[in-house]
Amino acid sequence: MKRREFIKLSGLLGAGSVASPLLLSGCTEHPLPGSGTLAETPTFCDMCFWKCAGFVHRENDRPWKITGNDQDLHSQGRMCTRGTGGLGSYEDRDRLRKPLLRVTAKDGSQSFREVSWEEALDFIGKRMQSIADRYGADRFAMINHGYGARHFKHLLRAWGSDSHAEPAFAQCRGPRDTGFKLTFGEGLGSPERTDMEHSRCIVLIGSHIGENLHNGQVQTLSEALRRDVTLITVDPRFSVPAGKSRYWLPIKPGTDLALLLAWMHVLIDEELYDQDYVERYTTGFEQLKAHVARYAPEWVWLETGIEPHLIRETARAMAAAAPATLVHPGRHTVWYGDDTQRSRAIAILNALLGSWGRKGGLYIQERVRLPRYPLPPYPEAKISFRDAHGDRWPFAGQGVTNAILEACIGEDALYKGLLVYGTNLPMTIPGIRPQLRAAMDSLDLVVVVDTMPMEITGYADVVLPECTYLERYDDLRNSGEREPSLALRMPAFEPRHQSRPGWWIARELGHRLGLQKYFPWKDYSEVLDWQLKQVGSSLKEMQQIGVKVFPRTRPRYFAEGQEVRFRTPSGKIELYSQQLKDRGFDPMPEYTRPASPPEGYYHLNYGRMPAHTFGKTTNNPLLFQLAPENTLWVNPLVAGELGIRSGEYVRLANPDGVLSNRIRVRVTERIRPDSVFMAHGFGHRSRRLRLTEGVGADDSDLMSNVLVDPIMGGTGMRGNFVTIIRERV
Numbered sequence: 001m002k003r004r005e006f007i008k009l010s011g012l013l014g015a016g017s018v019a020s021p022l023l024l025s026g027c028t029e030h031p032l033p034g035s036g037t038l039a040e041t042p043t044f045c046d047m048c049f050w051k052c053a054g055f056v057h058r059e060n061d062r063p064w065k066i067t068g069n070d071q072d073l074h075s076q077g078r079m080c081t082r083g084t085g086g087l088g089s090y091e092d093r094d095r096l097r098k099p100l101l102r103v104t105a106k107d108g109s110q111s112f113r114e115v116s117w118e119e120a121l122d123f124i125g126k127r128m129q130s131i132a133d134r135y136g137a138d139r140f141a142m143i144n145h146g147y148g149a150r151h152f153k154h155l156l157r158a159w160g161s162d163s164h165a166e167p168a169f170a171q172c173r174g175p176r177d178t179g180f181k182l183t184f185g186e187g188l189g190s191p192e193r194t195d196m197e198h199s200r201c202i203v204l205i206g207s208h209i210g211e212n213l214h215n216g217q218v219q220t221l222s223e224a225l226r227r228d229v230t231l232i233t234v235d236p237r238f239s240v241p242a243g244k245s246r247y248w249l250p251i252k253p254g255t256d257l258a259l260l261l262a263w264m265h266v267l268i269d270e271e272l273y274d275q276d277y278v279e280r281y282t283t284g285f286e287q288l289k290a291h292v293a294r295y296a297p298e299w300v301w302l303e304t305g306i307e308p309h310l311i312r313e314t315a316r317a318m319a320a321a322a323p324a325t326l327v328h329p330g331r332h333t334v335w336y337g338d339d340t341q342r343s344r345a346i347a348i349l350n351a352l353l354g355s356w357g358r359k360g361g362l363y364i365q366e367r368v369r370l371p372r373y374p375l376p377p378y379p380e381a382k383i384s385f386r387d388a389h390g391d392r393w394p395f396a397g398q399g400v401t402n403a404i405l406e407a408c409i410g411e412d413a414l415y416k417g418l419l420v421y422g423t424n425l426p427m428t429i430p431g432i433r434p435q436l437r438a439a440m441d442s443l444d445l446v447v448v449v450d451t452m453p454m455e456i457t458g459y460a461d462v463v464l465p466e467c468t469y470l471e472r473y474d475d476l477r478n479s480g481e482r483e484p485s486l487a488l489r490m491p492a493f494e495p496r497h498q499s500r501p502g503w504w505i506a507r508e509l510g511h512r513l514g515l516q517k518y519f520p521w522k523d524y525s526e527v528l529d530w531q532l533k534q535v536g537s538s539l540k541e542m543q544q545i546g547v548k549v550f551p552r553t554r555p556r557y558f559a560e561g562q563e564v565r566f567r568t569p570s571g572k573i574e575l576y577s578q579q580l581k582d583r584g585f586d587p588m589p590e591y592t593r594p595a596s597p598p599e600g601y602y603h604l605n606y607g608r609m610p611a612h613t614f615g616k617t618t619n620n621p622l623l624f625q626l627a628p629e630n631t632l633w634v635n636p637l638v639a640g641e642l643g644i645r646s647g648e649y650v651r652l653a654n655p656d657g658v659l660s661n662r663i664r665v666r667v668t669e670r671i672r673p674d675s676v677f678m679a680h681g682f683g684h685r686s687r688r689l690r691l692t693e694g695v696g697a698d699d700s701d702l703m704s705n706v707l708v709d710p711i712m713g714g715t716g717m718r719g720n721f722v723t724i725i726r727e728r729v
């Protein structure tokens with residue numbers, strides 16, 4: 001089926017009844033006085049990517065609360081607002097309930113029909129087989145987000161496809177990990193290896209810890225503040241951490257790289273850098289010294305608006321606390337298209353301070369050596385995401401979502417089938433709607449797996465309702481951390497409606513595709529139990545404790561004078577990158593002046609709010625109560641000029657004529673007059689999201705100027721300008 005109409009799911013609204021959850025085996029029960037019981041099952045949270053471990057508590061078989069697991073390093077025993085609101089995702093009356101199949105009526109109109117799992121899976125299996133017969137199994141791609149995607153990656157690798165991409169790379173932390181890898185030979189992991197609990201100086205550059213609730217980091221930053229850490233925040237906005245900082249540097253948007261180079265200039269000029277560390281571990285110092293000589297604070301002041309004495313004072317504060325100084329690498333790093341180079345500058349600054357591998361800087365992570373369940377090797381796929389990239393972005397170590405989608409367009413497209421797992425592409429990838437529509441008109445098969453009727457489901461041939469993380473097993477969590485640890489996610493409730501766990505969906509599809517040998521288990525708990533037994537634990541033990549911490553096998557920091565071979569071509573920390581030079585890029589970060597907004601326009605800045613994770617949680621009934629809409633931060637000077645007041649609604653328009661949904665104004669001194677700010681994740685269009693549809697504005701809609709990073713393909717989203725249009729009352 002081609003020429004897909006975008007289907008709004010309003011015709012399939014359910015009654016919103018609440019089914020009684022069933023108790024499952026494996027949970028821990030406690031009798032209550034009388035006849036009731038309390039029960040708890042371990043999980044790790046799926047409300048964001050931090051994966052905090054906790055317990056789901058039930059009282060007399062009813063959902064009660066979610067609490068943190070004291071043994072867990074991600075949560076340190078405490079869940080954040082969104083984590084405790086996880087029960088809202090289970091109880092959401094708008095959840096997907098049954099598989100949906102696109103059907104075309106006699107008059108050509110298209111709609112979804114509810115079908116059985118057998119019909120939906122048979123349909124997908126036949127289409128995948130037909131694509132494989134005509135073109136090859138590797139002409140099927142996946143775009144995914146979230147831990148549960150592992151089951152579908154396994155399915156596609158077993159099928160012979162190795163083309164996948166996640167927005168977490170090209171729309172988020174890809175430039176950062178690429179920049180650090182080019183410098184230190186490895187990335188930062190998730191959670192990041194930031195040793196804030198021991199830092200004496202922390203520098204945040206456009207990073208809003210406390211607004212973006214990365215649980216463990218918020219807690220370690222709070223501990224550092226209690227110890228009177230020197231906090232330096234660089235942000236055009238007076239953010240939550242800016243309010244707790246010794247220095248707030250309200251930088252002109254887009255000039256951060258100039259400031260970073262000026263800090264290097266001061267450290268080298270005043271000989272404040274860690275000379276022993278630089279000599280022992282780095283290469284390219286002399287080139288760097290010559291390179292930053294021209295970035296004197298007096299010149300950089302004109303670019304950034306940060307006065308020279310403040311640039312010097314903050315550089316000296318960093319040096320005074322080094323090596324227990326952390327220049328935080330950030331997370332959402334796709335800004336102005338020079339993002340890998342800006343991240344390289346952050347990496348180099350950390351190297352000059354001697355922070356990598358040192359207490360209070362960036363520690364050495366360790367994970368559990370967990371054997372893989374024994375399965376046959378995957379068949380070799382002849383094409384991969386690199387074929388979709390072509391000769392673009394030589395340092396893209398993962399698939400770039402935009403490239404995968406572009407490779408789905410046209411009669412002779414590389415990909416003929418696409419599976420989208422857990423990511424709402426229209427609101428995740430800036431300016432993607434035209435390509436998305438063209439891709440959907442070209443593909444032979446589009447499958448969406450999700451728990452909620454997000455906008456992306458309207459493009460699918462088949463929508464498969466996955467159950468929430470509270471109703472399923474997933475792979476063990478095994479993140480690099482201060483101590484190696486494993487965490488278990490297990491079902492606290494039976495899947496509601498006709499939703500099913502991802503592992504079950506992948507297995508059933510695998511069986512239809514003749515891949516039984518890759519799915520020999522009846523229940524995924526068999527895989528987990530086997531793996532756990534290889535490391536001296538068991539499923540039974542983990543069902544009780546949830547998290548198991550293992551002893552480290554190597555130190556967390558470099559020893560004094562230790563010889564270290566970094567995983568770069570030179571074996572050193574590469575201040576000067578020959579790799580970049582060889583591919584035609586600047587070997588050291590170069591600053592380029594950003595474009596300024598035209599008269600009457602403002603920089604569009606966006607960020608997070610503590611109650612929500614992107615657009616994924618705005619319909620969650622518990623979290624919706626806390627934060628039902630986003631607001632537009634406007635400086636009083638601008639508000640006065642335009643005659644707008646706090647509480648009134650406006651719309652935003654970009655220079656290409658795109659008009660936003662209406663958004664409520666918040667007049668505040670906390671934003672520069674050349675910028676406005678809103679939280680991301682609002683302005684949903686799906687009518688099936690009954691709480692949040694049409695509420696607030698969607699920043700990604702307004703992003704038609706996408707600044708692509710030439711090194712790794714990241715989509716810079718901060719180069720957009722908007723004007724404010726008063727809403728007629």
Ligand code: SF4
Nearest residue numbers: 045048051052080083
């Ligand atoms: S930070 Fe909050 S939302 Fe994210 S995993 Fe942890 S508890 Fe869940």
